[in-house]
Amino acid sequence: MLKTFPKGGVHPPENKLTSAKSIKRMAVPKVVYVPISQHIGIPAEIIVNVKDAVEIGQVIAKSGGFVSSNIHSPVAGTVTKLDLIIDTSGYKKQCIVIRTDVKNEANFQEIEYPLVKDIILEPKAILQKINDYGIVGLGGATFPAHVKLNVKEGTVLDHLIINGVECEPYLTADHRLMLEKAEEIMVGVEILMHALNINKAIIGIENNKKDAIDIFKKLTQNNQKIKVAALQVKYPQGGEKQLVRALLNREVPKNGLPLDVGVIVHNVGTIFAIYQAIQHNVPLTERVVTVTGKKLENPANYWVKIGTPITDLVNEVGGLPEGTRKIVNGGPMMGKAIKNTDVPVTKGTSGILVIADDEASRGEPKNCIRCSECVFVCPMGLEPHLLMNLSEKGLYERASAEDIMTCIECGSCSYVCPSHRPLLDYIRFGKQIVKKLNTAKN
Amino acid sequence: MSDSVLYSIFLLASLGIIAAVVLYVVSKKFYVYEDPLIGEVEAILPAANCAGCGSPGCRAFAEKLVKTDDISDLFCPVGGNPVMKMVAEVLGKTVAEKDPTLAVLRCQGGCDVRPKTTEYQGPRNCAISAMIYSGETDCQYGCLGDGDCVAVCKFDAMYMDETTGLPVIISDKCTSCGACVEACPRDIIEMRPKHKRDLKIFVGCLNQDKAGIAKKACDVACIGCSKCDDVCPKDAITMENNLAYIDPILCTLCRKCVEVCPTHSIIETNFPPKKEKKVEAIVEPEKIKTDA
Numbered sequence: 001m002l003k004t005f006p007k008g009g010v011h012p013p014e015n016k017l018t019s020a021k022s023i024k025r026m027a028v029p030k031v032v033y034v035p036i037s038q039h040i041g042i043p044a045e046i047i048v049n050v051k052d053a054v055e056i057g058q059v060i061a062k063s064g065g066f067v068s069s070n071i072h073s074p075v076a077g078t079v080t081k082l083d084l085i086i087d088t089s090g091y092k093k094q095c096i097v098i099r100t101d102v103k104n105e106a107n108f109q110e111i112e113y114p115l116v117k118d119i120i121l122e123p124k125a126i127l128q129k130i131n132d133y134g135i136v137g138l139g140g141a142t143f144p145a146h147v148k149l150n151v152k153e154g155t156v157l158d159h160l161i162i163n164g165v166e167c168e169p170y171l172t173a174d175h176r177l178m179l180e181k182a183e184e185i186m187v188g189v190e191i192l193m194h195a196l197n198i199n200k201a202i203i204g205i206e207n208n209k210k211d212a213i214d215i216f217k218k219l220t221q222n223n224q225k226i227k228v229a230a231l232q233v234k235y236p237q238g239g240e241k242q243l244v245r246a247l248l249n250r251e252v253p254k255n256g257l258p259l260d261v262g263v264i265v266h267n268v269g270t271i272f273a274i275y276q277a278i279q280h281n282v283p284l285t286e287r288v289v290t291v292t293g294k295k296l297e298n299p300a301n302y303w304v305k306i307g308t309p310i311t312d313l314v315n316e317v318g319g320l321p322e323g324t325r326k327i328v329n330g331g332p333m334m335g336k337a338i339k340n341t342d343v344p345v346t347k348g349t350s351g352i353l354v355i356a357d358d359e360a361s362r363g364e365p366k367n368c369i370r371c372s373e374c375v376f377v378c379p380m381g382l383e384p385h386l387l388m389n390l391s392e393k394g395l396y397e398r399a400s401a402e403d404i405m406t407c408i409e410c411g412s413c414s415y416v417c418p419s420h421r422p423l424l425d426y427i428r429f430g431k432q433i434v435k436k437l438n439t440a441k442n
Numbered sequence: 443m444s445d446s447v448l449y450s451i452f453l454l455a456s457l458g459i460i461a462a463v464v465l466y467v468v469s470k471k472f473y474v475y476e477d478p479l480i481g482e483v484e485a486i487l488p489a490a491n492c493a494g495c496g497s498p499g500c501r502a503f504a505e506k507l508v509k510t511d512d513i514s515d516l517f518c519p520v521g522g523n524p525v526m527k528m529v530a531e532v533l534g535k536t537v538a539e540k541d542p543t544l545a546v547l548r549c550q551g552g553c554d555v556r557p558k559t560t561e562y563q564g565p566r567n568c569a570i571s572a573m574i575y576s577g578e579t580d581c582q583y584g585c586l587g588d589g590d591c592v593a594v595c596k597f598d599a600m601y602m603d604e605t606t607g608l609p610v611i612i613s614d615k616c617t618s619c620g621a622c623v624e625a626c627p628r629d630i631i632e633m634r635p636k637h638k639r640d641l642k643i644f645v646g647c648l649n650q651d652k653a654g655i656a657k658k659a660c661d662v663a664c665i666g667c668s669k670c671d672d673v674c675p676k677d678a679i680t681m682e683n684n685l686a687y688i689d690p691i692l693c694t695l696c697r698k699c700v701e702v703c704p705t706h707s708i709i710e711t712n713f714p715p716k717k718e719k720k721v722e723a724i725v726e727p728e729k730i731k732t733d734a
Binding site for chain 2: 084086089090091092336337339340361362365422425426428429432
């Protein structure tokens with residue numbers, strides 16, 4: 001019996017259309033739009049001016065505080081504008097617009113980085129470099145990696161967990177990365193273990209990616225420290241708390257972090273970015289994006305420069321098919337529909353999903369029939385129907401007492417609701433208000 | 443037979459006496475002194491319990507009025523100056539007279555002038571749709587049209603106009619309690635002084651985008667051309683972030699700005715002669731064209 005988390009969870013159709021397609025490199029766009037807020041926390045501060053020439057990997061926006069991250073230029077070119085551009089949030093946000101220098105060869109060189117296994121740097125230098133090179137969690141939450149790795153002295157850490165679960169339907173970016181960069185990821189894991197002085201690491205992969213599991217099994221055959229664990233296929237296993245519970249049978253306390261039970265969790269994408277930064281001095285300026293959808297001519301995985309307009313990605317896979325209803329940034333469960341395709345790819349864009357008419361409709365909300373399906377599937381053990389009602393009626397204190405803040409917004413409740421009730425919409429809204437009230441209290 | 447009747451009467455009477463004594467003792471023992479003024483003041487207040495004054499209900503406001511020494515900062519927007527005057531007489535304190543205000547809608551981007559570019563399927567609630575994205579149109583500053591303001595209005599002073607998709611404020615019913623101002627996630631509703639006969643001139647737009655982008659998103663958007671600023675004789679207009687704002691105190695209602703505005707985003711209300719009378723804050727752009 002394969003491991004999994006015990007409470008709740010759903011199993012939506014996997015639809016991993018692109019899992020057999022190797023990652024191609026996207027053509028460098030003529031213009032890149034780099035938002036200064038691509039991570040959770042304080043937006044970065046712009047340190048370039050209009051008409052400045054920038055090199056690939058040059059810092060163009062400096063980390064604005066502790067919970068913030070540097071942003072590097074993805075291309076060599078000229079800064080043409082500092083303007084407000086609609087980003088994935090649907091609102092206009094400050095962006096650095098850079099025109100690619102077509103004459104500069106650095107833009108079009110495809111560098112094959114050799115595998116470097118020796119870790120030279122001291123732990124402190126590694127952590128500093130992760131901060132400097134703008135690494136954020138690439139699983140989707142974009143939490144600055146150096147904050148996560150900033151472990152207070154005296155904390156007992158015994159496990160590093162590598163998140164290769166990719167439980168979102170459709171997305172295959174992490175899957176492909178694991179297949180193609182397995183050895184680099186292994187080195188990345190060792191770098192982090194060295195930096196944090198941890199002796200055990202587990203790579204958790206869901207059982208629908210058997211090829212990836214095989215590769216890592218082979219690589220870790222004689223390795224006492226790093227293990228691979230196959231997991232039962234269940235959404236939202238990629239959530240930190242669910243993954244820790246599945247692999248180590250440890251319950252992360254509510255409002256707590258995996259750190260509280262001696263674990264640090266990182267996504268495989270982040271591990272690869274860390275490898276690139278430490279061994280090859282390459283900052284985070286590109287990532288793997290799955291462009292997928294049932295009606296698309298040619299769904300595929302791409303290495304995409306941060307700041308590339310999504311229009312370019314859609315054109316690359318054969319344009320928007322007729323009857324497109326929604327374009328989602330991310331997967332179908334947690335992703336967010338975007339307003340138009342001019343939105344740029346950011347550090348948190350793991351996939352672009354094009355949904356046609358027949359799948360996009362949400363259904364007319366009807367009355368709650370008290371079937372308690374939402375309670376059964378909630379991986380956090382909450383009562384979504386209750387939380388929705390409380391936040392709809394404005395009873396935020398009670399919602400707070402019912403642990404609304406522990407909701408991980410996985411959307412399983414909305415997914416199973418036979419009455420099509422907008423459970424997650426209201427819970428998310430309630431969370432926002434409760435958060436505001438809590439900060440006002442303190 | 444007669445014994446049992448007497449027995450019952452005696453029992454009930456003694457029970458009554460015991461209960462009376464207990465109640466008397468308890469009421470004396472746990473007596474709470476309450477200023478009779480609070481009741482008096484509460485009777486004067488409009489009993490709307492709208493919380494427009496900042497207190498949770500009229501009773502709480504009455505207590506606050508009685509307990510606070512200097513009540514010049516406290517004001518009941520629903521009762522207005524007359525009620526505050528009566529309160530002041532009862533309490534023997536002085537109140538400051540305030541200009542009555544009225545809610546106005548600073549967006550006139552109805553369905554006909556502000557095309558929808560996306561479709562929203564989530565719950566029809568402004569606060570939620572504002573949290574998710576910038577609305578169905580390309581203007582991220584304008585009305586979302588889900589009627590949170592109408593839902594919170596306790597005086598039936600607002601309704602949704604089905605043709606434009608915008609809320610309408612009924613001036614006669616508006617008590618300027620401010621509930622709609624707080625409910626609007628876009629801060630579109632502003633409290634402006636009522637002036638005489640409810641004459642008002644204000645910029646009916648909050649779009650801070652540059653001219654081209656704003657105009658593309660909405661036909662009646664303020665494009666920040668500052669023509670109104672140039673023509674204003676009283677310097678009542680300030681330009682900030684590609685957006686004009688008319689200071690209601692400096693404005694003398696000369697209407698020069700209304701005439702020069704190329705996008706008709708400046709709204710005038712309730713001006714009699716010559717002009718057609720406009721009771722509502724929303725004016726169709728064609729109408730203004732013929733007017734100007």
